[in-house]
Amino acid sequence: MQLNKCQWKIGGAAGFGIATTGLIFSRICARGGLKTFAYPEYPSLIRGGHNTYQVVINEKQATSQLHDVHVLVALNKETVELHADELISGSAVIFDPHDFKEQAPTAADKEIVWVPVEMSRMVKEHQSGTVGRNIVGVGASFALLRYPWEIVEEVIRDWFGTKKPKVTELNIALTKAGYDAVKGKYEQFAHRLQSQKQPKKQLIVSGNTAIALGALKAGMKLYAAYPMTPSSDILGYLSKQERVMNIVVKHTEDEIAAINMAIGAGAAGVRAMTATSGGGFALMVEALGMAGIAEVPVVVVLGQRPGPSTGLPTWTSQGDLRFALHASQGEFPRIVLAPGDVEECFYMTFEAFNLAEKYQTPVIIIVDKYVQESWQSIPLFDEKQLKIHRGKIIPQKEIVRENGSFKRHAYTEDGISPRTLPGMQNGAYLSSSYEHDEYGHTTEDEQETIKQNDKRFQKMQTCIEQDAKAPVLYGPKNADVTIVGFGSTKLPALETVRLAQQQNFSVNYLHFVYIDPLPITAVIDAFKQTKKTLCVEGNKLGQFEGWLKEQAGIHMDAHVRSYGGRPFYPEALLAKAKKLL
Amino acid sequence: MSISLLDTQTNQTPNWCPGCGDFGVLMGVKKALVALKRSLDETYVVSGIGCSGKISHYINSYGFEGIHGRTLPIATGVHFANHTLNVVAISGDGDGYGIGMEHFMHTMRRNLNMTYIVHNNQVYGLTKGQYSPTTAPGTATSSSPYGAVETPVNPIILALASDGISFIARGFAGDIKHLHTLILEGMKHRGFALIDVLQPCVTFNKINTYDFFKSRVYKLEEDSTYDKTNKQQAMERAREWDERIATGIFYQTEQPLYEDALPALHRAPLVEHTIDTVDITPLYSEFM
Numbered sequence: 075m076q077l078n079k080c081q082w083k084i085g086g087a088a089g090f091g092i093a094t095t096g097l098i099f100s101r102i103c104a105r106g107g108l109k110t111f112a113y114p115e116y117p118s119l120i121r122g123g124h125n126t127y128q129v130v131i132n133e134k135q136a137t138s139q140l141h142d143v144h145v146l147v148a149l150n151k152e153t154v155e156l157h158a159d160e161l162i163s164g165s166a167v168i169f170d171p172h173d174f175k176e177q178a179p180t181a182a183d184k185e186i187v188w189v190p191v192e193m194s195r196m197v198k199e200h201q202s203g204t205v206g207r208n209i210v211g212v213g214a215s216f217a218l219l220r221y222p223w224e225i226v227e228e229v230i231r232d233w234f235g236t237k238k239p240k241v242t243e244l245n246i247a248l249t250k251a252g253y254d255a256v257k258g259k260y261e262q263f264a265h266r267l268q269s270q271k272q273p274k275k276q277l278i279v280s281g282n283t284a285i286a287l288g289a290l291k292a293g294m295k296l297y298a299a300y301p302m303t304p305s306s307d308i309l310g311y312l313s314k315q316e317r318v319m320n321i322v323v324k325h326t327e328d329e330i331a332a333i334n335m336a337i338g339a340g341a342a343g344v345r346a347m348t349a350t351s352g353g354g355f356a357l358m359v360e361a362l363g364m365a366g367i368a369e370v371p372v373v374v375v376l377g378q379r380p381g382p383s384t385g386l387p388t389w390t391s392q393g394d395l396r397f398a399l400h401a402s403q404g405e406f407p408r409i410v411l412a413p414g415d416v417e418e419c420f421y422m423t424f425e426a427f428n429l430a431e432k433y434q435t436p437v438i439i440i441v442d443k444y445v446q447e448s449w450q451s452i453p454l455f456d457e458k459q460l461k462i463h464r465g466k467i468i469p470q471k472e473i474v475r476e477n478g479s480f481k482r483h484a485y486t487e488d489g490i491s492p493r494t495l496p497g498m499q500n501g502a503y504l505s506s507s508y509e510h511d512e513y514g515h516t517t518e519d520e521q522e523t524i525k526q527n528d529k530r531f532q533k534m535q536t537c538i539e540q541d542a543k544a545p546v547l548y549g550p551k552n553a554d555v556t557i558v559g560f561g562s563t564k565l566p567a568l569e570t571v572r573l574a575q576q577q578n579f580s581v582n583y584l585h586f587v588y589i590d591p592l593p594i595t596a597v598i599d600a601f602k603q604t605k606k607t608l609c610v611e612g613n614k615l616g617q618f619e620g621w622l623k624e625q626a627g628i629h630m631d632a633h634v635r636s637y638g639g640r641p642f643y644p645e646a647l648l649a650k651a652k653k654l655l
Numbered sequence: 656m657s658i659s660l661l662d663t664q665t666n667q668t669p670n671w672c673p674g675c676g677d678f679g680v681l682m683g684v685k686k687a688l689v690a691l692k693r694s695l696d697e698t699y700v701v702s703g704i705g706c707s708g709k710i711s712h713y714i715n716s717y718g719f720e721g722i723h724g725r726t727l728p729i730a731t732g733v734h735f736a737n738h739t740l741n742v743v744a745i746s747g748d749g750d751g752y753g754i755g756m757e758h759f760m761h762t763m764r765r766n767l768n769m770t771y772i773v774h775n776n777q778v779y780g781l782t783k784g785q786y787s788p789t790t791a792p793g794t795a796t797s798s799s800p801y802g803a804v805e806t807p808v809n810p811i812i813l814a815l816a817s818d819g820i821s822f823i824a825r826g827f828a829g830d831i832k833h834l835h836t837l838i839l840e841g842m843k844h845r846g847f848a849l850i851d852v853l854q855p856c857v858t859f860n861k862i863n864t865y866d867f868f869k870s871r872v873y874k875l876e877e878d879s880t881y882d883k884t885n886k887q888q889a890m891e892r893a894r895e896w897d898e899r900i901a902t903g904i905f906y907q908t909e910q911p912l913y914e915d916a917l918p919a920l921h922r923a924p925l926v927e928h929t930i931d932t933v934d935i936t937p938l939y940s941e942f943m
Binding site: 105232275276278291317318320321322328330332335338361364368454457461462477479497498499500502506507508515 | 699720729730736740939
């Protein structure tokens with residue numbers, strides 16, 4: 075028997091409600107105290123095309139999708155054909171015999187537990203139109219996994235709520251029909267899910283919603299954005315919360331307007347954010363530099379997907395790292411953070427607002443479709459540890475006016491100049507995209523230009539000393555192989571470390587969140603402890619590997635680079651790590 | 656609060672060409688600020704790039720000299736952050752009707768409570784005399800040596816065509832007395848106010864000179880047959896150019912502001928909201 079350790083997958087045409095079903099499935103598992111990681115795949119279409127949603131369930135930790143699928147719910151014939159490779163002997167396939175009238179489903183020579191469930195017939199009997207087979211599949215899955223019906227029913231009731239009792243009852247009836255059709259059968263299927271005793275409360279959150287929640291917690295008051303996959307869900311979620319949380323959410327005419335509005339609000343003393351993907355970020359680039367030279371705080375979320383140009387809109391990538399690091403003409407300080415999982419998305423977004431105001435400069439949160447649209451079960455956020463720091467906003471009574479203006483860009487030891495907020499008496503100054511002197515007045519003087527540049531970059535030195543955190547090592551201390559990565563590489567890498575432990579291989583993972591400024595001394599120290607290094611990143615040219623080499627002189631022993639739009643699979647990473655031994 | 660003209664001045668000396676129409680616009684804005692009688696620390700001037708963009712250096716208020724074409728989104732951000740400020744966006748015809756045209760059209764749709772002044776001199780001055788979106792067809796410039804081909808933008812007609820904006824005016828930099836009242840009316844108006852300013856470029860535009868305008872401009876408010884709530888009539892007057900050119904308020908109406916639909920602003924400006932005690936736990940239930 076395999077207890078509390080399996081992967082479930084549902085597949086079908088777009089429009090079948092695949093994502094909703096997957097989320098309900100995750101929530102039912104999490105309600106019973108199990109850990110889940112859910113990863114959806116879908117093409118850039120509204121209807122048609124093949125969609126999947128897979129959930130890894132584990133008693134202790136779940137951070138990545140896996141290759142092997144143990145329960146496959148096939149909402150059409152195509153699903154069995156497309157995913158036969160992922161099945162192993164002993165896996166179960168829940169299918170509708172209606173889809174296989176001419177020929178029974180097959181999966182090469184694997185011994186599959188075929189679970190026919192009359193999904194279409196059940197839906198017809200309950201007169202629920204065409205949608206509903208998905209929820210029958212959920213019911214059948216939990217019966218197959220011997221999971222208690224009470225939890226299934228409870229979550230479905232919560233999901234559909236009390237507003238439309240008819241809809242809620244219909245969905246419960248359909249789930250129950252699926253559950254009862256399978257209950258007590260298929261003893262040969264070895265996987266079981268068991269709810270935990272007194273389960274701790276968990277949230278099921280995606281990277282996007284975690285970013286949105288982190289921004290709300292940080293006191294973000296203006297969110298301005300233009301929709302673009304994979305960041306559109308941030309706009310959707312925050313729009314819903316506009317009146318609940320007393321914020322302003324502006325869907326702008328384009329990304330240029332979005333970032334300029336955020337910068338305007340930042341200059342006026344309000345925490346503001348925008349989010350986009352590579353194409354939209356390309357449009358924001360000019361304003362990014364303006365925030366840099368004018369020293370205005372702004373938080374920009376860059377959600378990567380494969381480029382160049384429109385590329386693969388609904389797939390994942392880490393191909394915009396160099397773009398984030400170098401975007402905009404000239405040189406100016408920026409902070410680039412790469413949260414790697416849902417919890418980091420929350421905490422680092424909160425942190426980003428503190429850093430943006432402290433250093434009065436743009437902060438880029440670089441994420442990707444994989445972490446943004448994957449849903450993880452996590453403990454409730456630890457809000458108590460979070461403190462707002464607004465940096466050097468000067469109190470009204472301390473404002474001094476010299477030479478007819480407030481010295482907004484005064485030279486200081488840490489490079490950070492005090493600022494006033496519009497409306498404060500005697501605090502007036504001009505923010506400028508031109509090079510300027512301490513007062514904000516335009517200058518073309520060589521020495522002044524050099525001094526202002528040095529002052530701005532001093533802020534990054536201060537950031538390294540006070541805020542930029544060293545990379546974090548996960549897994550055993552002195553492993554034979556160290557996987558090195560940034561951002562969402564954390565998800566499959568942590569699973570790889572666990573897989574390695576189970577197979578008695580010694581692998582750990584060195585995780586980078588603070589990318590720029592890079593705390594170089596701490597990075598060099600971290601690599602002193604490593605034996606063989608394997609750099610894992612989602613692009614072709616090794617942008618991150620090159621960055622570490624350039625900044626800290628680090629040379630890797632090997633690398634794995636993926637640029638086909640798919641995330642890494644732990645099984646494949648482990649195989650690569652083993653080759654280094 | 657009593658403000659003098661001297662108070663509005665900064666220690667920066669304007670670097671426009673002698674006789675530039677921009678001086679007229681600057682004086683118009685300053686006089687309007689004096690007449691507005693609000694603390695200058697409560698005014699925020701956003702300008703773009705071009706000769707017009709320099710203006711924010713010469714007004715003793717908070718301000719932002721942004722990037723080319725983006726005055727309106729920056730001003731919108733400032734306005735959302737603190738809608739009690741007197742936000743004034745100042746552009747040029749290249750900045751506002753060329754590269755920034757998209758923001759112009761969309762900002763009009765919103766009817767935000769702020770003022771938008773456009774220096775319209777029908778030429779690019781700072782880059783040395785290329786044709787602009789408002790240059791007349793056939794005009795030879797450094798980027799149109801064989802004569803400009805396109806039909807020019809008529810900003811007043813574009814604004815009239817937008818049902819969002821609620822105050823549309825045109826001033827003349829050569830008549831500061833009139834111009835400053837238009838700017839003042841624009842600042843006092845509850846809603847988005849456009850003041851397009853005919854502003855001669857003495858260096859690069861030898862056609863649309865002070866004399867060209869002086870012999871053509873007339874004031875709508877001196878015409879008793881003109882009704883500034885009549886869009887049809889406004890459209891007709893906005894089309895005039897060769898024989899005579901209308902100045903004054905073309906159109907003014909009262910309509911809902913964008914911020915009326917933002918409950919977050921009703922209690923206090925965003926900048927005054929307390930942010931260190933935000934509780935997000937009520938949002939958890941959706942994720943459990």
